Amino acid sequence: MPPSADPPGAQVPPHGPRRWLGLLVVVALVSGGVVYAVEDRQQDARSRPAATVTPPAPPNQGTKPPSKTAAAVAARRLAVDTILLRRAKAVRTVNEKMFLQDVDPANAKLRQQQKTLFANLVELDFTEIGYSQAEERFDAAAVREHGASTYLVRVLMRYQIPKVDETPVTTELGYSFVSRAGRWIIADDNDLDKDLGPGAHHEVWDLGRIEVQRGPRVLVIVEKGDTRTGRAIVAEADEALTQVAAYWPRKWSGSALIAALDDTEIRDARFADEDVESAASAGSTFSSLPGQETADGTVAGAYIVVNPKERDRVDEILLSHELTHVATADLGGYEPLWLAEGAAEYVSWRGIEEISGEGEVVQWEQEVVDDALPGLYALPSDLGFYQNNADVYGVSWLAVRFLVKRFGLTLVEALYEDLAMHGTDQANRDRILLSRTGYTEATLWLALKDYEPQR
Structure with missing residues (x-):
């Protein structure tokens, strides 16, 4: 079954300037790989008081002594x-x-x-x-x-x-x-x-005694005494990091934090509802919080949180999806969700192809064309992306796969970076897409509708 059928991040909230849920206001739904819709971020920042530190009172300049208060x-x-x-x-x-x-x-x-x-x-x-x-x-x-x-x-x-x-x-x-x-x-x-914000006072160190397991480029946090799980996730993460390096051309040499705890509410991830099928979520970290110095804040990176119910089934395919989000988190966060999730699915499906061969990928591509595309009228929008009952992950993956086939992975990665840094609204998104591919989001959707997978 494809990872997006039980998506690596299907219902855990969005974050970043991109979709910064973790440190602002409560949202109604939890999404997967990245977090909080772009349309919400400015409204959220306005609704949250700026995190300015009140300066000390100036020294008394006159002869009158300061009040007791x-x-x-x-x-x-x-x-x-x-x-x-x-x-x-x-x-x-x-x-x-x-x-x-x-x-x-x-x-x-x-x-x-x-x-x-x-x-x-x-x-x-x-x-x-x-x-x-x-x-x-x-x-x-x-x-x-x-x-x-x-x-x-x-x-x-x-x-x-x-x-x-x-x-x-x-x-x-x-x-x-x-x-x-x-x-x-x-x-x-x-x-x-x-x-x-919903992630406040829910950092990994706030939620009971932890144990840390370290790899060369990963730090895994588990419950104290759960050494076996921690070491197993480190091993899977090492494999996943190799896949991200192989299948996404950005030269990211950073490391990742992965939390696999019993708690169902960690940082901005919410796994408490029984119908939440998301296996993991990547939520942004901030060098400057939204509202602290700028409305959007400054994204520094992302941490991965694993659904407690999925902790024993974490593998390199799941983690390659989430680690793609981590590897792109610091770019700015303005890329459309279909591109963010589509790129993460692209990397994880390349891993599946490496293990299972091309046949399974080709089969899923045809299923997305036959079953998922007819259920949508446009590329999945940021608003309601994680609430959509349609296979938005599959369509997002297909859009990225389509672009890679036509323009090559290097150009698609450059497109991703440009959109992540500058795609602040629809006009800028279409301008960037048009200049780099000849498509707008609307015409890209029309091309997908006419797409016939080549065998």
Whole structure:
């Protein structure tokens, strides 16, 4: 059965500027290989407050002393900044006592969770890690729970995992601080979760004790003790990386993070629904979050998350699809979804052809022409791509295969890069397609409708 029949990423949400789900607002549906529709990204960025850090109050220029309120706010900010600096230092120096120093001593559950978090962070051996305050938030329920001094703040965590992140990347979380006996402490770390992006506070280190298995160009994260699964996925990923290098001409020499945990909600991937058949999802990482410096943010790369139900069936075909997304993630994210998913399917089907021979690929090509094309009226659009009951993966693959046959893989890869960087709207997409192939999306669809596979 082709990987797109049980698609490598069929119903897990889109991401990036491309389809950035992971750090913005909740979307209704989870898609596969990449994430969040292009049409949504600007609306999302506008709906989310910019992640600017409030500057400290300027020094008093006159003779009037600052108010008690201003002084208290400044003191609180300094105390919280100190706590955040101390937490980062504790991870870098592997000092659990320092990490727990500012956690509510009366909250045994939170302290145990923080111990687990600390162990996970240390296990990942970050090249860089730091925390900074973004904007203050308010939540009445949190104030009722923790008291009148409650201070809720969105926190930006900036980190770099060695041999995975080419550049430091940023994620977000929320902390609740309270003042007790003249000292600020962390009272909770999830009061703001519902107001953050769906990937916030669902990073791999947030979800229970983990184990890390490493290969030359892959880092696999599994549940603590699940060594066999971790090593098996490393082996399959090594094979998949070879396929991506062989069948996609971009010279990508990066590494990949693959999470295969029990949790059904990791980063922006949602596998909780019983009807979600997606085996894995690749979701973007950001060096600058959407709304932080620009509306779209800056994509740094992508991490792969495996559906817990599919963890024991992960193979090189599935991973070659997802790794194609990882290998193209940092290009910009503006390519149409039919091209993003079609390219990933193209690579995975070349792997199938290598294993099973040309016959199976030729058979599926004919099935797409006979069965899938008649169910659509145009190339699959970004809007509703992952909700479409038609075989949008098959049609996307056919479109890429069609272009490769006519123009060669090198030109198609160059087209992909151009669209990923500059295809910000339909006019630009058609301009780029027309200049490189002579087609617009509309005329490419008409050509596909008349396409007769050659034997």
